[in-house]
Amino acid sequence: MAGLLCFALLMALAGKANADASGSTLMKVALVSGTGPVAVIYPDIGEPYFTVFAQLIGGIEDKIKMRIVKYAVGQNEDIADLKTTLHRQNIKVVIALGRQGMKTAASLDRDFGVVIGGVITSPENNLHELPVNSLSPDPALLFSHLRELMPAARRVFTVYDPHQNAWLMRLAKQAAISQRLELVAYEAQDLRSAVLAYQKILAASDRNQDALWLPQDSTTVEDSSVLPLVLHESWSRNLAVFSSSLGHVRRGVLFSLYPDNAALGRHLGETAQEFLASGDYGEHGMVLMREVLMAINLRTATHLGLDASPQQGFDMVFPEQ
């Protein structure tokens, strides 16, 4: 509250200074920059991912309804400079997007609120203080879509690197139970053990009631050896495979949930607003993504004998022809 009053006073003083300077007695509406107390820092990145951040920011602005200060940060960002600017703008909360945004926010040692979003990372220990909005879709949503497509599903297999995804698997196990599924999760700390784990799963799977889940895991879900193995074997064994990565659906995985950038942006904006209002973030620590869209591979669905058609309103359908 004190901060807000200070901010208003500052604006009034600045406005007066500005009006005096320009010789006009009218107070200009857009003063210093006419912005609210929210700043967004995002990675200085090119296409195709630039549009992702543009859409996230669009969602944030949509929710916050005030102009927000935006900073693109590169690898060698001048943090001191950024801090000064943030102070000058009287920023109260920073929404840090992407790894670069998050890294930069880490160096901001003032009492800014920090909302992190658009990141894949997974910490060893859960963050208790800050909300880290992961791009990892909530397993509960993945499992519920699986049940819709494949009502006979009973067991979900997965392979994960505990350093990256132990936190996720704890949450996933609970989510599975609530969906009347059993999650069988194999740990693998390197690629070799991951491949062995997949081979075990593929050999033991029952096509009628099992499914395989590929989480966002750079150790165990690897493009050139794991993915071809999983795709080919699951095709010939008619095993349903679903993924937390959109790119896999084009290659033949049955379905995936991917970020609805605008909705995710609005959620980040909402978290920032909550912090401004109450000093509390609400949900904090690793926050699973619930603002999702669904991509399905109809060719794979047909091959598996599942009932799926474009009319069911999937957000993205593969193959494109």
Next chain:
Amino acid sequence: MNISIARYIVAILAAIGSVVALAAPESEEEALALAYGDKDTVSIATGGKQTLRLAPSVASVITAEDIAAMGATDLDQVMETVPGVHVSKLVTHNISSYQIRGITGNASNPQVLLLQNGIPMNTLYRGDKGEEWISQGLENVARIEIIRGPGSALYGADAFSGVINLITRKAADTPGTEFGVRGGSFNSRNAWVQHGGQWGAVDVAAYLNVGATDGSKQIISADAGRLHGATLAPGPENNGFDAVDGSFNLGYGKYRLNAGYKLRDNAGTGVGPASALDPVGKEKSERISADLSWKDPQFAQNWELGYSGSYLHYHEESIMRIYPPGTTFTTGVLPNGVLSGPGRWEDQARVSGYAAYSGFSGHHLRLGLGHDNLNLYKVRTLRNYYIGTTPGPQFGVISPDLAFNGGQLVDYSVRLPHLTTHDRKIDYLYAQDELKFASDWRLTAGVRHDNYSDFGGTTNPRLTLVWDATLDLTAKLLYGQAFREPSYNEMYGINPNSNGNPNLIPETIKTLEAAFTWQARTDTRVNLNVFRYDMKDVIRSVQNAVPGTGSVFQNTGKQHGSGLELETTWDASSSVRLTGNYACQESVDEATQQDAGYAPHHHLYLRGDWRFASGWLSSTQINRVMERMRPAGDTRPAVPDYTTVDMTVRTDHSKSRWEVSASVHNLFNATGLEPSLAPGTVIPNDLPVVGRTVWLQVMHRL
């Protein structure tokens, strides 16, 4: 700073530090790729809802990104890159002819159906995209879908050798406002503005483009004028024109409204309306179109419903000098030259509806019906000459008719109009079922019946069998029948040298085709198509049995052909993509048992897209057209092969609000020829392709 805040900050730092330290992926892009996929999937993910296409035959999709990479500024340039298609030029009005799989040889190009957002754009006079089509810009195009092969089971008439669907941008395709300016060879210049946004619950896209060009000036070394005593050859073609294009697209709930405007004015007549150079003739065409559609993919359990209505108004008119002053005919000399000023006005109104039902397990049914009213309601015939209509030696011969016209352009609509007006009504019905009859096997069967008020009915089926053989390989077997309805000129034209025949029936084509799609590697995709077609009742102008009574259009031709198309895309690295295709075909005119002529037997296209520096993209295209034979009756040597190379460089406009691009077409100024019609007496030395051209373009986004 008090203790609690300090502890708070330390906790944050520690937490963030631990998050950062354990971030496993190498880079920001790699991390994001885990959620969004690579550049192809992320652009779909951020690009708004995908549009599902009707199950196509052999479809090529060219996106706006492809168009920018190719440096294509006209539809013709895009069509040349499609496997199995070669773009040739027709003598009159500089119209392009899309030769698909060897099907060509007509004086216009009516065997290809052109759609814009699913609405037919073909005009009624010749059944083609318009005698004064002139050009089609691409700034407002979101993507182009091309079906090679028959499509009448879905689209009805003219979906004979292929279907082209231009899909214009919606609000999601152009967020915000974008300005562009382009200038280049032949004093070509245009400027445009595009906008996409939301007005409350309505998504809006708008586009306006204004431009002009002096036109390319290929030299025609010998023309028809020399046969009549006065020629302007050697002389340049006349391809200049002014252009205005506009479009408006609104989406509200399940409704979508498209409106479009296309004006081409002050346009030159190409090589001349009768193959004699005409530097003074000017023509104009104007097209206004609007369509409203409603679609509910989930109208009820298992039901999808939709309907649409469209209206198109088109008119073309010209004042041309068919032959220059001094031209001598057996009946005398026209001191002003032979002048003609035709004009045609038409309205096309269409309504249609469809329902799709997926309640029967393993089946997906679709039923549709529609009614079209195609009315060519006004014809203008200005001339300063007469064409003999008395049987005998003067039949079909141009005479000065000075007593009637005094050598000036006068109204001949009572004495000898060039076309009668006509209102054609079509009713049609189609049905399609896609059924999964075994694991990995799907059969799509469709049929459409069209009933034309002027020539009766035609029924066209199609069958497609699809086998998902493995994860990486899909095989298809396709059979389709299509028709080309006789054009208004072929039925109602009044021209002693090529008279209309109201008793014509449609041309028909049957095609059998096998198609294979193979994902050879993660980064390499290969498509192979092998086809065979049979055409019959081809409409040609045939001399009447009684000498001295001219020629009339008859269903008389038969042609068959076969060939294959091979295409591949290879992502050689994250910054290099290579695309290539090769097509071969052989077509035989059954009346003469000789090569049907004109279209290339072999066609090779290669393109490399290279992100050579951060923020810069370059694209190089190589196109080689090979082995074009002459049809029977044309004794000229075969048309020589030619190769053109194009290069385009542009900035990557993601972060910057500015985008600059530059392009060179036919970089090495290669000489190439497109064949003139047999027997080659009027334009004996064929039509030269355009030499080297350049353009520079700047775009700015607000």
